[in-house]
Amino acid sequence: MLLLTCPHCGIDADETELAPGGEAHLTRHGPGATDDDFESYLFLRDNPRGVHLERWRHANGCGKWFIAARCTVSLEVFGTYPAQTARPPQHVLDAIEAKRPGATRKLPVMEGAR
Amino acid sequence: MSDATVLGAAQAEGFATVREVPAPGMIALKGDLSSPALAEAVRAVTGCAVPGLRRIEAAGPACAGWMAPDEVLLIVQRGDVPAALATIAERLSGAHHLAADVSDMRAVFRLEGAGAREALAKLAPVDLAPGAFEPGELRRTRLAQVPAAFWMEEGGITLVCFRSVARYAFDLLAGAAAPGGAVGHFA
Numbered sequence: 001m002l003l004l005t006c007p008h009c010g011i012d013a014d015e016t017e018l019a020p021g022g023e024a025h026l027t028r029h030g031p032g033a034t035d036d037d038f039e040s041y042l043f044l045r046d047n048p049r050g051v052h053l054e055r056w057r058h059a060n061g062c063g064k065w066f067i068a069a070r071c072t073v074s075l076e077v078f079g080t081y082p083a084q085t086a087r088p089p090q091h092v093l094d095a096i097e098a099k100r101p102g103a104t105r106k107l108p109v110m111e112g113a114r
Numbered sequence: 115m116s117d118a119t120v121l122g123a124a125q126a127e128g129f130a131t132v133r134e135v136p137a138p139g140m141i142a143l144k145g146d147l148s149s150p151a152l153a154e155a156v157r158a159v160t161g162c163a164v165p166g167l168r169r170i171e172a173a174g175p176a177c178a179g180w181m182a183p184d185e186v187l188l189i190v191q192r193g194d195v196p197a198a199l200a201t202i203a204e205r206l207s208g209a210h211h212l213a214a215d216v217s218d219m220r221a222v223f224r225l226e227g228a229g230a231r232e233a234l235a236k237l238a239p240v241d242l243a244p245g246a247f248e249p250g251e252l253r254r255t256r257l258a259q260v261p262a263a264f265w266m267e268e269g270g271i272t273l274v275c276f277r278s279v280a281r282y283a284f285d286l287l288a289g290a291a292a293p294g295g296a297v298g299h300f301a
Contacts, residue, residue: 008182008183009167009168009182009183010167010168011168011253013239014239016256017239017255017256059261060255060256060261061254062181062182062183062254063182064182064183
């Protein structure tokens with residue numbers, strides 16, 4: 001059972017209060033994009049063994065979307081932050097680096113950022 | 115306007131009392147909760163300040179509860195809703211907002227008696243221990259399989275859920291409070 005802290009209302013929400021939304025920080029490729037970009041946006045998802053950034057909605061609570069950084073192996077949660085964030089905030093990156101050195105460099109959203 | 119009760123004021127007695135109460139007038143107000151204009155509108159309608167995070171403010175029978183970072187629930191007398199909507203529209207004209215009469219959208223229940231916390235704790239993933247959940251806090255969560263919100267007032271807990279699941283919610287609460295079902299966890 002996951003307990004994620006909703007950054008909007010501060011509740012340590014039980015997994016059963018939440019709705020999962022899949023991988024976070026996707027770049028939307030819409031009309032005019034190449035077929036390859038559109039395919040990757042629409043269908044291709046990362047499924048890492050380790051640190052993952054994923055979207056959750058506090059469906060049975062405040063109703064807002066947020067992003068959780070967690071480990072898919074140990075279920076350890078490194079932090080949560082509002083969905084209106086283009087890039088993981090530094091305190092979340094630091095929490096990941098402290099436990100999984102080098103892991104933030106492998107996050108798709110961080111490619112080219114370092 | 116529909117009847118204010120869905121189940122005809124159904125009541126169940128157990129180690130806590132569950133009863134349906136007539137739905138008061140409820141207004142969902144969405145907008146910028148930090149704006150002075152919205153604060154003024156909330157005060158004009160309910161007499162309450164804009165509630166802080168997860169709080170509910172009460173002024174007599176009128177309440178203002180925090181539902182989301184951009185939404186408050188205003189509770190007024192049922193007959194006062196049209197006037198309240200007019201007041202909100204006037205105070206917030208020009209500001210991006212939404213105010214809707216949701217009185218007929220919900221069923222309202224009261225849980226009373228010493229076992230009220232315990233009956234509810236069986237159904238919602240919320241720490242309802244004395245000290246952890248107290249009057250003044252409004253919690254949106256789920257009640258078994260349906261969304262619900264509740265807050266504590268003197269003498270009991272008030273719970274709202276969607277009208278369409280009123281029978282399910284009442285049966286759940288009545289079952290959780292059934293005689294002989296007390297666990298004594300908070301005793």
